[in-house]
Every structure is written in structure tokens, then in C-alpha cells.
Amino acid sequence: MTTPPSARRVDCLEEILTTYHRYGHAHYGESVSExxxxxxxxxxxxxxxxxxxxxxxxxxxDYGHLRHGLGEDCADRGIDAGHESIGAAALAPHFQPALVAGVALHVEAKRYLCFAEPEHLARLSPASSQSLRLQGGPHDAAAARAFLAHPHSALALRVRRYDELGKVPGMTTPSLDAFRDVLLAALRPERDAAVAQS
Ligand SMILES: [Fe+2]
Incomplete structure (x- = not known):
């Protein structure tokens, strides 16, 4: 029998879902909203x-985009908000380390792919090209090796590939609430979460 999630864990999911409902209309230069x-x-x-x-x-x-408070035009003003770190820090107390690493490393995965696969660099949207410059540009060989040595680099690369696909105006998707069970399944076990917050 599975244990029902505690009120605290449900609260953290509600905060995330509310944040997307409240601030997810921002565009960050892309043809679709956050x-x-x-x-x-x-x-x-x-x-x-x-x-x-x-x-x-x-x-x-991209949860960090909704939390940094610098505005959706921050890249136009030459600011790298570091959204991957902000998002990972906010999610770390609640979610499994693999999810947190995927969030934290998805920008490094983009920088790696732009080094390793010229066609990935060529396909970037204008907004993504702009942010790449602020994020340090494509990896060099040493940075690529360091990235690949991370235990969650493969997961981060998969996140990044779906990241690049998710820019289709008018695409039909399930609602945010339809992913509630997926989010629940990705939460840390209760005891880990308590230690991470202490
Ligand atoms: Fe993204």
C-alpha cells in the first residue's frame, strides 16, 4: 500500500503549481509562454x-525564470539571471537529486551540445542564442569533459533536448494539473526531505 503524501509535500506542490498559474504567462523572448x-x-x-x-x-x-524577479526582458538588458541555479535551489528540499541535477545542469547541457553538435547551435532560437552568450557560450573541450564527468550529465542532456523541442506555438498538451502525479512521484522520500530542510 502506498503512503499518501504529507500535507507539507502537498503544500510544496501547490506552491509550484500556483507559481506557474500566476507567472507562467511570461515569454522570455520565445514564441510560447513559460x-x-x-x-x-x-x-x-x-x-x-x-x-x-x-x-x-x-x-x-525553467522554474527559476518564474522566481528571479528580474523580468522577462532581463536577457535584453544583458543580465544572466542564473535561473537554473535559482530553480534548483528552490526545488532541492523537495525533489529527488536527479530532478534537481537536471534543472541545475540544463544550461551546461545546452553549452555542451552547442560545442559537440554544430547543428544544435545552428537550430537555437534567437532568444536561446542570446542567452547562450550570457551563459558563457559553447563549452570548450575541457568544459565538455568536466560536464560529461557529472553523474547526471546524461539526464541533463535529455532534459535539454526536450527543452529545445518545447517551443511550438499552439501545441495541444495535457494541463498542468495532469502532471500532479508525475511531480508526486519525483518528490524525495519524506525523511530525506526533512534532513535537507534542517
Ligand atoms: Fe527551457
């Missing part, structure tokens, strides 16, 4: 049969 982008990335991962933790990482990978 909420549409999150849902599309998660939907592509779902359709590919990915595990819950990866689908949830796709859904939440």
Missing part, C-alpha cells in the same frame, strides 16, 4: 516514455 514551454517539454518526455523524474525535470527546468 507555462506552454514547460507543458510541451514534459509532454514530449511523456510521449517518449521517459521516467517520472525526467518528465518532472522537463516540466520544472
Amino acid at each position: 507555462l506552454e514551454h514547460a507543458l510541451q517539454c514534459a509532454t514530449f518526455a511523456l510521449r517518449a516514455g521517459e521516467p517520472a523524474v525526467l518528465i518532472a525535470a522537463c516540466l520544472l527546468h
